[in-house]
Amino acid sequence: MRFLGGYYAFPGGKVDPHDGRPEMLQRTRGLEPGRAAAQLGQVPGAVPAVAYWVSAVRELFEETGVLLAVDASGRPVDTHGADLDERLEAHRRALTRGDCSLATVLDERGWVADLSPLAYLAHFVTPSSSPIRFAARFFLCPLPPGQTPRLILEEASEAFWVAPEAAYARFQTGEWPMADPAEYGMRYLAQFDSWAALWSHHGGGHPGFDGIIDRLDDGQYRRARPPLLPTS
DSSP states (O other): OTTTTTOOOOSOOOOOGGGGSHHHHTTEESOOHHHHHHHHOSOSSSSOTHHHHHHHHHHHHHHHOOOOEEOTTSOBOOOOSTTHHHHHHHHHHHHHHTSSOHHHHHHHHTOEEEOTTOEEEEEEEOOTTOSSOOEEEEEEOOOOTTOOOOOOTTTOSOOOOOOHHHHHHHHHTTSSOOOHHHHHHHHHHTTOSSHHHHHHHHTTSSOSSOOOOEEEETTEEEEOOOOOOOOO
16 A cells, blocks of 8 residues: 555544534434543644544444444444345445445444544654654544454455554564554553553543654654653
């Protein structure tokens, strides 16, 4: 791929204009727009802050097939059974092509996107030395019951679960190249000895560290590693 071809990364992508439109926000639950804005602060452009959560839901569905959604009664959706798998896959492909919006997919089934499982982790910005510069906001999320991520070959050549410390060790040896945001995020996650410890630290929805790599200081950029966990 032209963009970071051969690199290891977390599922994700850029915010789409549809992610912040009223018809999409009407099909979400679990996060008030004001609370999202308080967590992210000012975001560029005209999209509301909550659109970043919607984007996370959409990209996760497009790239792994996992859908964070609930039915009209508030129960997590069952993505299996009857012709649902086939129909959802058709929707996923249409989403990836840009032929429909996530709101359209949800509306057909009477579902809404559930933003409540997503805990905001950090905001990373690539350093000024990067040939392609971008900002990335990372979220944590437990795997919804009854769903399993899968390898989708449209954007990835392999996909797997890996312990953060193992992934970061492979980055350090040069085996797994990563863009700075993925590297810094992985380094931070590697400090936790379990998912439970990570979720206990961040499950409240507020980032526990400042993940911005570049800082504007007296007109000059300086590069800062994400801090280690505070000790007590």
